[in-house]
Amino acid sequence: MPEMLKEILKNLVSKPATVNYPFVKPEPLPATRGALSWDMDRCDQCQDCERVCPSMAIKVLPEEKRVEYQPFKCLFCFLCIDNCMQQAISNSTTLTAPGYEKRVEVFEIKKQ
Amino acid sequence: MSSHNTATIQKEYTVFPFGPQHPVLPEPIQLRFTLDEEKIVDVVPQLGYVHRGIERAAELNDYKRNIYLCERVCGICNYIHGMTYCRVIEDLTDTEVPERAKYLRIIWQEMGRLQSHLLWLGLFADAIGFESLFMQIWRDREIILTLNEKTNGHRIHLSTNAIGGARKDIDASLAKEYRKDLELVREKIKVLEPVFYKDKSFRQLTEGKGILPKNQANFMGAVGPTIRGSGIPQDMRTLDPTCKALDFKPVVYESCDSYARTLVRFDEVFQSIELINKALDQMPDGPILNKNEKFPEGTTIVRTEQPRGELIYYVEGNGTNKLSRVKIRTPTGANIPSLVSMLIGHELPDIPVIVHSIDPCISCTERYVQVKKEAS
Ligand code: SF4
Ligand code: SF4
16 A cells, blocks of 8 residues: 555646546547548449448448448448448548437438 | 254355346356355356347358457457457468468457456456555556557457458557557556555455365366466467467466466566567568458367457358358356356455456356256
């Protein structure tokens, strides 16, 4: 115990090690894996992302020209990003928000 | 005439359930103790509270998707689970892993061990009522988790496994951060050395508790720090040629009690930091991934060392892109018989210390077991 006394006394006067979360938002690191989004101008509906996704969170519907993505199933493994030849999928460092419903995000190709 | 017949006096035993929900052990296992006053005379472990059907799910998935499923067998040693699965598939498909990827695997496997051991040391301190030690260790563990996040974006799940190598490389600037942050962790944990080696109350609570003699440890098939705390240098990393090249020697303590098992883990923290530093120094340049898309028939088995002990993956390929069997044996499953033998003869207040000393991780150990009676 006496060995730890120095640290304990130091803790009395130092700032807390944790972040006061709802009031202070921690800075995300550049590598942080956040929400995914699809750039439908680039996507050629090849379905590669659907084939590699381990949690089957992506559904590509070529007939309807859209991609359905379920963020609540997603593991953020980024296999889809690595495997998309068109580089249509991108990520941000903002973490996906919690929700009451397991929502589905739909990305559609704009009709000309 | 008075008749004394001691045999007719019935001893009263108390049956005391510990778990599946218990403040000192947040793991779904029930240990049913039979107590003579405060002394434990019998223990019956009951599993089956959290069966997840991972092995069955692994038979329905294809080879690559299984990596991410296997990483989720255990939250703490996720990297090693994924790595062991990749290694067993590499053995099955005869894939040569690039030399650099082997070193990367050592680095991340030791990072997993570091954060697991620090987590355990904190939990153990908490179980014996040493709150400030718990807080301090967990605060220092944050450095490791941030380093994980810098590597690949997640604090716990690295997701860097790939069949035939690794998905991510460590470049020079990241390697520099690894060295710097690990040195910081080493300094901070070094400060706690006198607490673990000398502190009187810590020693009183752990020394002589949960004795597992050497021959008993061998007989019960103990693994990991549990068997190394009983003086047997059994460590699956000694089978790995890359680890051998880094002069790896298992940490062994001879006193066979909870104290020895704590010290094994405490010393392994420094050993892991040293291994990572050596691996960063000796890592050759070159490719990190060797793709091989084969789906052969056959069976393979791979053993690796997890923070908690030996991990076994056994797979059966059937020529399609799905496996017909994936068998996972996690270390806690192997350590439960030893835990039962450790507990008998000890007192009720020692239960938390002894149960924690094997570092139980029940949720990854739950399997469906069918015991067939041989016809005599
Ligand atoms: S892999 Fe890329 S291009 Fe193909 S469907 Fe997915 S997002 Fe579109
Ligand atoms: S990040 Fe992984 S889990 Fe999420 S959608 Fe992409 S492939 Fe699927």
